[in-house]
Amino acid sequence: TLLKVVIDQKLDINGFGACEGTLACSTCHLVLDDSTYKQLGIVTDEEMDLLDLAYGLTDTSRLGCQVC
Ligand code: FES
Numbered sequence: 001t002l003l004k005v006v007i008d009q010k011l012d013i014n015g016f017g018a019c020e021g022t023l024a025c026s027t028c029h030l031v032l033d034d035s036t037y038k039q040l041g042i043v044t045d046e047e048m049d050l051l052d053l054a055y056g057l058t059d060t061s062r063l064g065c066q067v068c
Contacts, residue, residue: 003028003065021065023047028064029054036060040067 003017019025023046032040037060043051047066051057 026050026054032060
């Protein structure tokens, strides 16, 4: 997942991935460009529930812990 990339590369993004991918936070919220968004799999109901709580939600928002 993109969250794993952030962790593996030791990127210092304050607060990103607070729940470590257990779908309990939405701190891994990403806003993608249209082309990238369309290449990803479907958004599950669980991901959508958390996205609804994310600040600045857009039509191309995803959670970094749910996309590869
Ligand atoms: Fe918490 Fe993605 S890291 S929902």
